[in-house]
Amino acid sequence: MATGRNHRPATRSRGIPEATVARLPLYLRALTALSERSVPTVSSEELAAAAGVNSAKLRKDFSYLGSYGTRGVGYDVEYLVYQISRELGLTQDWPVVIVGIGNLGAALANYGGFASRGFRVAALIDADPAMAGKPVAGMPVQHADELEKIISDNGVSIGVIATPAGAAQQVCERLVAAGVTSILNFAPTVLSVPDGVDVRKVDLSIELQILAFHEQRKAGEEADAEAASRKGPDGDMPAVMPA
Numbered sequence: 001m002a003t004g005r006n007h008r009p010a011t012r013s014r015g016i017p018e019a020t021v022a023r024l025p026l027y028l029r030a031l032t033a034l035s036e037r038s039v040p041t042v043s044s045e046e047l048a049a050a051a052g053v054n055s056a057k058l059r060k061d062f063s064y065l066g067s068y069g070t071r072g073v074g075y076d077v078e079y080l081v082y083q084i085s086r087e088l089g090l091t092q093d094w095p096v097v098i099v100g101i102g103n104l105g106a107a108l109a110n111y112g113g114f115a116s117r118g119f120r121v122a123a124l125i126d127a128d129p130a131m132a133g134k135p136v137a138g139m140p141v142q143h144a145d146e147l148e149k150i151i152s153d154n155g156v157s158i159g160v161i162a163t164p165a166g167a168a169q170q171v172c173e174r175l176v177a178a179g180v181t182s183i184l185n186f187a188p189t190v191l192s193v194p195d196g197v198d199v200r201k202v203d204l205s206i207e208l209q210i211l212a213f214h215e216q217r218k219a220g221e222e223a224d225a226e227a228a229s230r231k232g233p234d235g236d237m238p239a240v241m242p243a
């Protein structure tokens, strides 16, 4: 059993590095915004700024796609959208199930961004019998007893876990046994999965903790700078003498 493996370290498709794969959705989001504004071409610098990526890195990333742009013109926006979508497998239909339709699961079910990116929510599953048949985001919630049948009937390979942490491993095992090979886990627990199953974890509290660390460091640096300015060049003397 591999434990909570986030993604394959090796390359996935035609030798594209995993770090490049991780940036492709950022380019796609920026390109989609340009496409919606009917912008025909974009320079590597403009696109890099919009995606929040260094432009040399962007050019290197696009070289893996065989996309080099045209000097003086830039990249064709529509064609890049198509190329990146194809590379990410987004030109296919990916039915997704969400397991655990509480606060978070219901919010995810109502999120329009999945469908617009090719991820069709095929079913909403919950263990609470009182939830069964209740409509959420226009779909009836199905009971967890049906999980295996739902996965097989819909050819689902991606499962989203939004159950309490204590139930997540068991849900994960059922999903995997039923044929799911990619899991997006929102529960705050590390999942054990067999080889060949990819798990990506989303944890907003971890992100906030990282921001808290940076905030603390910034506050420390500001305090140091203030102390240094009070000391002045000769150590104890204030830099600005009080009037």
Ligand SMILES: NC(=O)c1ccc[n+]([C@@H]2O[C@H](COP(=O)([O-])OP(=O)(O)OC[C@H]3O[C@@H](n4cnc5c(N)ncnc54)[C@H](O)[C@@H]3O)[C@@H](O)[C@H]2O)c1
Pocket: 099, 100, 101, 102, 103, 104, 105, 125, 126, 127, 128, 144, 162, 163, 164, 165, 167, 171, 185, 186, 187, 188, 202, 203, 204, 205
């Ligand atoms: N990743 C994040 O950033 C983030 C943010 C908020 C919440 N969470 C986590 O997401 C999870 C859900 O949070 P919530 O606020 O929606 O909780 P919730 O209690 O509102 O909903 C959980 C749902 O899971 C169902 N459930 C329990 N066991 C199940 C099982 N074995 N199979 C199917 N369904 C089952 C419950 O009936 C309930 O409807 C929690 O683990 C929480 O910690 C993560």
